[in-house]
Amino acid sequence: MPGFFFSHNNMTELNRKEDCKLAKGKIHKKKQKAFGADLKSYLKCMVPHIESGIKTSSSRNVMLSAEEVIQWSQSLEKLLASQSGQGVFREFLKSEFSEENIEFWLACEDYKKTKSDHLHGKAERIYEEFVQSDAIKQINIDYQMREATAKKAQDPTHTSFDEAQKTVYILMERDSYPRFLKSKSYLNLLNQLQTNTSK
Numbered sequence: 001m002p003g004f005f006f007s008h009n010n011m012t013e014l015n016r017k018e019d020c021k022l023a024k025g026k027i028h029k030k031k032q033k034a035f036g037a038d039l040k041s042y043l044k045c046m047v048p049h050i051e052s053g054i055k056t057s058s059s060r061n062v063m064l065s066a067e068e069v070i071q072w073s074q075s076l077e078k079l080l081a082s083q084s085g086q087g088v089f090r091e092f093l094k095s096e097f098s099e100e101n102i103e104f105w106l107a108c109e110d111y112k113k114t115k116s117d118h119l120h121g122k123a124e125r126i127y128e129e130f131v132q133s134d135a136i137k138q139i140n141i142d143y144q145m146r147e148a149t150a151k152k153a154q155d156p157t158h159t160s161f162d163e164a165q166k167t168v169y170i171l172m173e174r175d176s177y178p179r180f181l182k183s184k185s186y187l188n189l190l191n192q193l194q195t196n197t198s199k
Helices: 008-046 066-071 076-081 081-096 100-112 116-131 143-154 162-182 186-196
Strands: none
Touching: 066 081, 066 143, 066 186, 076 081, 081 100, 081 162, 081 186, 100 116, 100 162, 116 143, 143 162, 162 186
């Protein structure tokens, strides 16, 4: 009875495809497990056990206090105004697989401070990374806004991404931010800081 014959190249290709499928499955599981580990390590940096306050992992040795963390709950604006707040919120968004929102928002903030002669390059990068329909970190905006933003990015000004940034901000404010305030990551951090303050 004739057997099936696969050339070495075909077998290698089949093996590669199987390896990719296995790797993709492992990556998805790792993403879920890795988030917990990432958050734990981030919070360990944020919450070393010291009496007078808590230092963040930032090189500027900014002290993180319970008062500051409580202020984060007053508005998304106050949360994003804090470097530490941005870090904790970003870790939370990673757990929801929506960190592209804060990354886009921060990229837009940086873009507004860009010198005019560098606008074109940055606009192109932001468009390719977040706005175009097949972007790696595509943000959740409707077709009309995507098209309008694409046109503005071709002839960039400091306000090219303002409308899209505002939409993403509102999305975070209405959706992710309320969940963040109820999340274990936020409540545990606040509790840890309040415990250290009362010692």
